[in-house]
Amino acid sequence: MRLDESTAYIKSMELKRDQIPSYNRFPFHLPVIRNLNKFTFHPNVTYIVGENGMGKSTLLEGIAVALGFNPEGGTRNFNFSSYDSHSELDHYLRVAKGAIRPKDGFFFRAESFYNVATNIEKMDEEKLGGRPIIDSFGGQSLHEQSHGESFFAAFLHRFSGEGIYILDEPEAALSPLRQMSMLARIHELVNEGAQFIISTHAPILMAYPEAKLMELTEEGIQEMALEETGHYRTMKQFFENKDRLLHHLFE
Numbered sequence: 001m002r003l004d005e006s007t008a009y010i011k012s013m014e015l016k017r018d019q020i021p022s023y024n025r026f027p028f029h030l031p032v033i034r035n036l037n038k039f040t041f042h043p044n045v046t047y048i049v050g051e052n053g054m055g056k057s058t059l060l061e062g063i064a065v066a067l068g069f070n071p072e073g074g075t076r077n078f079n080f081s082s083y084d085s086h087s088e089l090d091h092y093l094r095v096a097k098g099a100i101r102p103k104d105g106f107f108f109r110a111e112s113f114y115n116v117a118t119n120i121e122k123m124d125e126e127k128l129g130g131r132p133i134i135d136s137f138g139g140q141s142l143h144e145q146s147h148g149e150s151f152f153a154a155f156l157h158r159f160s161g162e163g164i165y166i167l168d169e170p171e172a173a174l175s176p177l178r179q180m181s182m183l184a185r186i187h188e189l190v191n192e193g194a195q196f197i198i199s200t201h202a203p204i205l206m207a208y209p210e211a212k213l214m215e216l217t218e219e220g221i222q223e224m225a226l227e228e229t230g231h232y233r234t235m236k237q238f239f240e241n242k243d244r245l246l247h248h249l250f251e
Contacts, residue, residue, distance in 0.1 A: 002043075003044060003194075004043050007043065007100050008043035008098045010041050010063075010067070010096070010195060011040065011041060012039060013096065015036045015092060015093065015094075027087040027088075030054070031054065031219065031220055032054060032058075032220060033089070035220025035221065039221070040212075041197060044210070045195075045211035046196070046198070047198050047200060047213045047214065048197070048198070048200075049200060049201065049206060049231060050217060050230075054216035054217065062089030062093050064166045065089075065090035066090040066093045069105070069106075072109060073107045073108055073116045074107060074116045074119070075106055102164045104159070106163065106165050110151070110168060110171075110173065111168070117150060120133050136158050137154055137157050147173035148178055151174060152174070152178060152181070155170070155185050159189055163189075163195075165194060166197045169199055169200060170182065170200065171201065171202035171204075171205050174202075180204060187208070203226065203231050203235050206226055206232070207226055213226060
């Protein structure tokens with residue numbers, strides 16, 4: 001059953017402004033953090049979009065770590081670090097949870113999913129008891145699949161209903177057709193009680209109906225319609241007048 005405002009797992013977040021040590025250092029100097037007030041999540045799908053350098057991944061990481069996920073991704077049971085580089089933002093976020101606890105959860109980071117796949121293989125080699133972890137991802141080694149297929153194996157097999165899923169640029173290895181398949185999978189899981197928070201550059205993936213779409217800019221964070229976002233307008237302009245744009249790019 002779809003979640004609503006009364007049953008959402010994650011309702012809102014806000015910055016503990018009175019505890020910020022300095023707005024002149026990372027990550028507090030980022031526009032999204034400097035201008036962050038109370039932020040309310042959609043009970044089904046919330047998108048966080050914007051140009052590179054605006055702080056999307058930093059914000060998403062802070063939310064995920066504040067909820068108990070490993071900074072490099074995985075479930076709350078994953079506890080590995082190939083390079084300890086996550087920010088301290090999670091210590092300064094107040095995340096309001098709903099009364100109902102999710103039965104599942106996953107933090108998906110495109111840039112470090114290879115490390116998650118490697119960690120799965122290491123844990124399965126140790127034979128800690130129970131069924132192999134890779135069975136939850138479809139049973140085939142994630143390293144023996146293409147980048148895109150290993151991503152989709154997680155979305156298709158590991159994600160289930162009644163969970164909170166935080167996805168950082170999941171489209172990174174997905175073709176446009178696979179992105180549409182991803183939308184269909186999101187819809188299936190939303191109807192089974194899942195809540196998503198997604199950072200993306202892909203207008204296709206941003207198109208889930210009735211989702212909340214927040215765009216990060218130098219001025220901070222603002223709710224937008226899909227058609228108002230910079231990503232959508234850039235792609236639309238490109239395909240509607242490709243030759244003219246290429247002419248200016250190549251001058």
